[in-house]
Amino acid sequence: MTGAQSVPFLKGHGTENDFVILPDPDGLLELPPQMVARLCDRRAGIGGDGLLHVVRSAAHPEARATASDAEWFMDYRNADGSVAEMCGNGVRVFVRHLERAGLVKPGEVPVATRAGVRHTRLAEDGSGVTVRMGRAALPGGDVAVRVAEKPEAGARPAVHVSMGNPHAVVFVGELADAGALSQPPLVEPAAAYPAGVNVEFVADRGPRHVAMRVHERGSGETRSCGTGACAVMVAAARRDGLDPVADGEDATYTVEVPGGTLVITERADGEVEMTGPAVIVAEGLVDLGRLGA
Numbered sequence: 001m002t003g004a005q006s007v008p009f010l011k012g013h014g015t016e017n018d019f020v021i022l023p024d025p026d027g028l029l030e031l032p033p034q035m036v037a038r039l040c041d042r043r044a045g046i047g048g049d050g051l052l053h054v055v056r057s058a059a060h061p062e063a064r065a066t067a068s069d070a071e072w073f074m075d076y077r078n079a080d081g082s083v084a085e086m087c088g089n090g091v092r093v094f095v096r097h098l099e100r101a102g103l104v105k106p107g108e109v110p111v112a113t114r115a116g117v118r119h120t121r122l123a124e125d126g127s128g129v130t131v132r133m134g135r136a137a138l139p140g141g142d143v144a145v146r147v148a149e150k151p152e153a154g155a156r157p158a159v160h161v162s163m164g165n166p167h168a169v170v171f172v173g174e175l176a177d178a179g180a181l182s183q184p185p186l187v188e189p190a191a192a193y194p195a196g197v198n199v200e201f202v203a204d205r206g207p208r209h210v211a212m213r214v215h216e217r218g219s220g221e222t223r224s225c226g227t228g229a230c231a232v233m234v235a236a237a238r239r240d241g242l243d244p245v246a247d248g249e250d251a252t253y254t255v256e257v258p259g260g261t262l263v264i265t266e267r268a269d270g271e272v273e274m275t276g277p278a279v280i281v282a283e284g285l286v287d288l289g290r291l292g293a
Helices: 033-040 088-100 226-239
Strands: 006-014 017-023 050-056 072-078 107-113 116-122 129-135 143-146 156-162 166-171 186-188 198-206 209-216 220-222 251-257 260-266 271-276 279-287
Touching: 006 088, 017 033, 017 088, 033 050, 050 088, 072 088, 088 107, 088 116, 088 129, 088 226, 088 271, 088 279, 129 226, 143 166, 156 226, 166 226, 198 226, 209 226, 226 251, 226 260, 226 271
Parallel strands: 017 050, 072 107, 166 198, 209 251
Antiparallel strands: 006 017, 006 279, 050 072, 107 116, 116 129, 129 271, 143 156, 143 186, 156 166, 198 209, 209 220, 251 260, 260 271
16 A cells, blocks of 8 residues: 555553554555654654554465464564564553454463564453563673763673563663663674664662663663563573572562563563553554655
8 A cells, every 4th residue: 555545543552662553454554664763753753662563464474474373463663664573562552452443352362573473461350461472592692781971981791681682681780870871872792783782771679679771772762661671580580590490480570661660470481471551542543645744
């Protein structure tokens, strides 16, 4: 589908990580990066940390192979229009939209993503959404992060964690140590993350309780990052001497983000689960033909 057109959209957030939602069940919309970036622009568009393109798996070339496992595909885009593998807060909002539209019911809802099928659970009372985020991978290797606005502080050691997308987790004394995060932190060596990286700065708040700030690749500092909170929980657990697979016992951490609170559990089978809110706040029509005006 091309040319000037008005299409339905919604706006939602998960712990204030906000998204433009474009329902497109049959995959008819063409969404070049510049259009996505304009939609996510907070002055010239609708505004959001990213875009959730809602497509049936059978209608999208990247998801057809998973159509028998998950009816719906989350075609996620960063705010700059770039494609991303996964978004933890986004998948909760994605499922909330499906429920609100009458396309799924409370209970178990699988969602296809570029990082694989994610299994979600919608609470019957509408209180929250739990997402099985898959297993974390810790590739190892020495990685360090330098705050762009504070080069004099030197490089800080980071933990490389993959949740289907890449993260560098840095433990700091205070969250202010992360600086303004107006510029992407510098990661060393740069070759460790050829496609870019999400960087989390983490401070302790109590036993199994941490707070974080995040600079998301392609979006800048955001109020929350679901995959980032999972990466932080796993990095904190290992730092604290916990390994649920080896220990045979689940570990749960509370992770504070600027936009709220997420509860992250790494289970004894290695699966990481995230529970948090998902809210739809607005809906309307947007004229895609005017976005370039």
